[in-house]
Amino acid sequence: MSETDSPSAAQLFSDARLSLAGGVTAGLRWHPYLGRPFYVSRAEGPYLYDLEGRRYLDFNMANGAVLLGHGHPAVCEAVQAGLAAGVLTASETEHHVRLAATLCRVIPCAERVRFAVTGTEASLVALRLARHATGRRKLLVFAGHFHGLAEPFLFRPSHPGDDGPPLPASGGVPREYGQDVVIVPWNDPDALDRALARQRGEIAAAVCEPVHYNAGCIPPQPGFLAYLRQRTQEEGIVLIFDEVLSGFRMALGGAQEYYGVTPDLCTLAKAVASGFPLAVLCGRADLMEQLSPGGPVAHSGTYTGQLLSVLAALATLRELQAPGVYQELNRRAERFYAALQGLFDRTGVPAKVQGLGARFGLYFGRREPVVNWADAVACDQSLHRRFVLGCIRRGLFFHAYLGLPGHAGFSLAHGDDCLDEALSVIEDVASDLARQRET
Ligand SMILES: Cc1ncc(COP(=O)(O)O)c(C=O)c1O
Incomplete structure (x- = not known):
């Protein structure tokens, strides 16, 4: 049996x-x-x-x-120390500062860091920052790429491979929210150019999984990520790499290190804390400093940077940095x-x-x-x-x-x-x- x-x-x-x-x-x-x-x-x-x-x-x-x-022993030991310290949440510690400094050292785009609990939450805050920075509303995503279950990301193309009007990918998501969403096929520079030309001056952020792992494993074709970087820069669009799955997967600095293409913002989660709930939003200092209290963009949370997750992440990164x-x-x-x-x-x-x-x-x-x-x-x-x-x-x-x-x-x-x-x-x-x- x-x-x-x-x-x-x-x-x-x-x-x-x-x-x-x-x-x-x-x-x-x-x-x-x-x-x-x-x-x-x-x-x-x-x-x-x-x-x-x-x-x-x-x-x-x-x-x-x-x-x-x-159950890696180094992670378990670090979490035991967190239990002994009183399971702190909603408090800042030296460990948070150390983790942020480590991430700034290993993730190419990371000049500043914030923590979150889930990848879903990190995606939303990244989009909010991009909308604030550009004064635009629209979001460009790639067909099938997954960025969590928040409304702006819950749309799919009307047919696979087509770049027509998006449809809600869940009940309860108002269809009209799709007016802010532009979906293009992955690895198709011509479709990207068409979408950018049609929506000129309206797109705040382009978000992708730099390796489309949510569809198994679809790497970017040679030159595609660099082209996406170039075109988003030309159009004044904030480029966000969702490295929730690709982070730490093939290089310490994730896909951005592996392919040598640096986004403006990046989200990380999953492997960073070995199964403890921790997500990371990081990127350019001028964008990240727009988060409250330095700027007007809201981000906070009771469980943000929960100590056990932070200690698990520090232990994980120590292991991953071994020669x-x-x-x-x-x-x-x-x-x-x-x-x-x-x-x-x-x-x-x-x-x-x-x-x-x-x-x-x-x-x-x-x-x-x-x-x-x-x-x-x-x-x-x-x-x-x-x-x-x-x-x-x-x-x-x-x-x-x-x-x-x-x-x-x-x-x-x-x-x-x-x-x-x-x-x-x-x-x-x-x-x-x-x-x-x-x-
Ligand atoms: C690439 C990517 N982004 C975002 C998410 C959402 O993360 P979470 O499940 O922590 O909300 C996932 C989850 O599978 C993911 O694979």
């Missing part, structure tokens, strides 16, 4: 539905292929343990929030992705593997590179479903999202031995899929 047919998980979900809306604490935690959440009793290093204590090699890693591995960390991470990543592609090719399963640093996308039913959202959503979700369920049955955990390409990743606790074990399991799953396709 495996988690896919666990009676205790089925019973817990049935109980959960009596008190939790939809039986879950967050909508996207529902695993569409299991028909319920994947219940976990504990986690350690690269592994999750289910309700019956069965072990799974984790290829979700808390949606990317855990890069060092679950050779990124060389080793990228070596493991490249070796793993090449082997994964090789085994799909060998077994005859149509799948394209795209990865950069510690996160990757698997695009089933496709052999050519995926360059934008339209490509990603056109992939074969039924093959993906069979792949993910086959992996879960054999002790590898992948999360999934209904109708979305989803993303996967590993951590620094996934050594070559773990990744080799995963490759051998995936080879079995792929052989099964290939046999099913023949019959």
